Amino acid sequence: METKYCPLHCHSIYSFFDGLMTPQELVKLVKKTGANGVALTDHGSVGGLPAFHRACKDNDMKALLGCEFYLTMDETGNLKINDNYHLVIIAKNMTGYENIVKLNNYAVKENFYYKPRITLDKLKEHSEGLICSSACLGGPIASNFRRGESDVAYDMARRLQNIFNNDFYVELQFNELEEQRKVML
Numbered sequence: 001m002e003t004k005y006c007p008l009h010c011h012s013i014y015s016f017f018d019g020l021m022t023p024q025e026l027v028k029l030v031k032k033t034g035a036n037g038v039a040l041t042d043h044g045s046v047g048g049l050p051a052f053h054r055a056c057k058d059n060d061m062k063a064l065l066g067c068e069f070y071l072t073m074d075e076t077g078n079l080k081i082n083d084n085y086h087l088v089i090i091a092k093n094m095t096g097y098e099n100i101v102k103l104n105n106y107a108v109k110e111n112f113y114y115k116p117r118i119t120l121d122k123l124k125e126h127s128e129g130l131i132c133s134s135a136c137l138g139g140p141i142a143s144n145f146r147r148g149e150s151d152v153a154y155d156m157a158r159r160l161q162n163i164f165n166n167d168f169y170v171e172l173q174f175n176e177l178e179e180q181r182k183v184m185l
Contacts, residue, residue: 114183130164
């Protein structure tokens, strides 16, 4: 199956704090665009992935299973505890899916502080089979650029590149937000 277009950063009603449609509605909407694949990357939750996977299968769509995690302080203290950067993680294979579930369990059971959070150290420990995107304006790279801390932004990009090698991507979003334009330049 040749992929024409595949949305890689989508939320459903299973997202913490956002997402308006069910996984089934998301798949049907994306299918109408002519895409033959879509990723579900709910904020801090993998609860919608089973229904999403079934909906994709029922609609002959490629299902990419993921999660938009909240990234916070690692054990070396490089990030502030109140920072909750977004980071999109997508499974490449079954090992990756299992690692997403492990990361989500850790975030919810062991590192919940207003939101389910992961650390860079935990991410590195469970990075096999995963693809990482720098996420939206809430990601660690864009957030630091927005604050004028380009050195920190570049350092975060290097750290993520070291964890994921060729499976780390900088996410670009084209919209009318002034902040987005500044980050894209």
